[in-house]
Amino acid sequence: MEHILEIKRLRKEYPEFVLDDIDWTVLKGYVMGLIGPNGAGKTTTIKLIMNLLQSDGGQVKVFGLDNILNEKQIKNKIGYVGEEQYFYDHKNAAWTGEFVSHFYDRWDAETYRSLLEKFEIPPKKKIRKFSKGMKVKLSLAIALSHNPELIMLDEPTSGLDPIIRREVIDFLKTFTDENEKTVILSSHITDDIFRIADYITYMINGQIVITESKDELLSNWKKIHFTPGSLDKSVVDTLESVESHTFGTSGLTKNYPAIQDALASGLASGDIKVESVGLDDILIVLVKGD
Amino acid sequence: MKKFSFWYFLYPGLLLAFGLPMFNSDRLTGPDPFSLSFASYLAPMIWLVLGAMYSHEQMESKANGYNFLRILPIEPAQIVKAKFTIVFISVAIYVGGCCAAFALISTDPEYLIPSCGYLITHGNICLVAAALLYLGIFRYGFSRFGKYVLIAWIFLFVSPIPFRIFFLKPRGITDSEIMQFMRGPYWILVTVICLVGYYFLMKLAVKRLKARYA
Numbered sequence: 001m002e003h004i005l006e007i008k009r010l011r012k013e014y015p016e017f018v019l020d021d022i023d024w025t026v027l028k029g030y031v032m033g034l035i036g037p038n039g040a041g042k043t044t045t046i047k048l049i050m051n052l053l054q055s056d057g058g059q060v061k062v063f064g065l066d067n068i069l070n071e072k073q074i075k076n077k078i079g080y081v082g083e084e085q086y087f088y089d090h091k092n093a094a095w096t097g098e099f100v101s102h103f104y105d106r107w108d109a110e111t112y113r114s115l116l117e118k119f120e121i122p123p124k125k126k127i128r129k130f131s132k133g134m135k136v137k138l139s140l141a142i143a144l145s146h147n148p149e150l151i152m153l154d155e156p157t158s159g160l161d162p163i164i165r166r167e168v169i170d171f172l173k174t175f176t177d178e179n180e181k182t183v184i185l186s187s188h189i190t191d192d193i194f195r196i197a198d199y200i201t202y203m204i205n206g207q208i209v210i211t212e213s214k215d216e217l218l219s220n221w222k223k224i225h226f227t228p229g230s231l232d233k234s235v236v237d238t239l240e241s242v243e244s245h246t247f248g249t250s251g252l253t254k255n256y257p258a259i260q261d262a263l264a265s266g267l268a269s270g271d272i273k274v275e276s277v278g279l280d281d282i283l284i285v286l287v288k289g290d
Numbered sequence: 291m292k293k294f295s296f297w298y299f300l301y302p303g304l305l306l307a308f309g310l311p312m313f314n315s316d317r318l319t320g321p322d323p324f325s326l327s328f329a330s331y332l333a334p335m336i337w338l339v340l341g342a343m344y345s346h347e348q349m350e351s352k353a354n355g356y357n358f359l360r361i362l363p364i365e366p367a368q369i370v371k372a373k374f375t376i377v378f379i380s381v382a383i384y385v386g387g388c389c390a391a392f393a394l395i396s397t398d399p400e401y402l403i404p405s406c407g408y409l410i411t412h413g414n415i416c417l418v419a420a421a422l423l424y425l426g427i428f429r430y431g432f433s434r435f436g437k438y439v440l441i442a443w444i445f446l447f448v449s450p451i452p453f454r455i456f457f458l459k460p461r462g463i464t465d466s467e468i469m470q471f472m473r474g475p476y477w478i479l480v481t482v483i484c485l486v487g488y489y490f491l492m493k494l495a496v497k498r499l500k501a502r503y504a
Binding site: 050052054071072073074075076080082084086087088089090100103104 | 349352353354355357358360361362363364365503
């Protein structure tokens with residue numbers, strides 16, 4: 001399978017934060033969700049990929065090309081939506097589309113027009129009068145109107161109300177399903193990522209701690225509920241975030257297939273129960289365990 | 291914006307409207323670079339070029355325009371070149387237009403060459419000033435450096451008066467001596483030096499913008 005993004009030993013140092021020599025790859029045609037708490041390094045990583053920041057080491061290759069040496073060529077094929085939306089806000093959406101169209105080789109004015117219509121963005125209204133949600137949608141319309149091969153979304157739904165957030169994520173899901181685009185979606189809202197991602201990467205404190213397919217991740221990570229004495233101590237020791245409560249004890253395993261046999265008798269007797277976990281649960285365990 | 295444009299162009303428009311007939315009257319005594327007619331040609335250039343630069347950068351700053359441009363497939367060099375080219379074209383159109391207007395009134399090279407030379411020299415100053423101000427803006431950002439653009443704008447706008455009072459007069463430099471200077475090849479040399487300087491300042495500005503983005 002072809003990698004659309006390859007990162008090797010990427011480093012960025014700030015006085016209070018270090019992006020610590022990360023290696024990361026993203027497969028072409030898939031949606032990669034980048035999850036992490038605030039300040040984990042998600043935005044820094046995406047900005048370094050976009051060459052919006054200067055790295056302190058390492059290499060980024062997008063479409064097999066060095067992202068610094070081929071910045072213009074690469075950006076021509078990337079649709080980017082940042083956490084903050086910057087526009088000439090005394091202008092309107094129609095002017096903005098016309099303006100950016102000069103910079104993209106494959107700008108499609110008809111796609112842009114139809115996206116504005118779909119998102120109910122008035123083309124002649126000044127952008128300074130737009131709500132945050134409208135600005136995100138406008139940003140998305142621009143990002144998708146030049147037929148990008150890679151779409152990078154950095155916390156696009158941050159600060160949006162749940163209705164607009166769902167609308168944006170649903171649109172993205174439909175769009176990526178229909179067009180088989182590669183998407184990198186960074187967010188600390190795990191629900192957004194759960195809905196559309198094929199692969200998940202967890203980033204904590206400037207390091208990538210997990211990167212694997214969503215299905216694999218969710219089949220490996222399970223929550224185990226067990227009554228006292230029903231689970232072998234050697235297994236209990238492998239569990240993360242073990243908590244005791246009125247009905248027994250619970251803990252998370254990150255390698256369910258490895259302990260499945262050890263749970264068989266407990267599962268049959270009803271002393272052990274296995275529950276699927278959400279991406280949030282994993283994030284909390286990773287942050288606590290860090 | 292339309293309202294702003296009206297007031298923005300009203301002042302230089304009035305100066306030019308009054309200045310053109312006065313250039314005609316200057317012909318009787320020879321062009322005087324400190325006469326009202328010349329001031330009425332120089333001031334609008336500074337007003338229009340540096341004023342436009344100030345308002346554009348203010349707008350870029352308010353709209354975070356450089357951040358917007360940064361995500362587009364456009365290199366910092368292209369952004370800088372576009373801004374420097376606009377300044378150059380503005381000065382060239384203004385100086386060219388004024389020289390053409392002078393030529394309509396008088397084609398006598400005795401008056402036309404020094405008059406145009408004087409304007410071109412000021413155009414050069416305007417270019418170099420704009421380039422230096424851009425360097426400051428790219429280095430420190432408009433929010434920090436904008437006030438210096440404003441100061442430079444006002445200073446250059448009124449500079450001929452203090453220059454005359456505090457520099458030329460005490461040294462006994464007369465207007466005719468300046469005109470003599472302008473009749474010579476020196477302003478061509480000054481122009482070449484300024485244009486080469488402008489080019490290198492543009493290159494430096496690209497580095498500054500790249501460094502700011504990093």
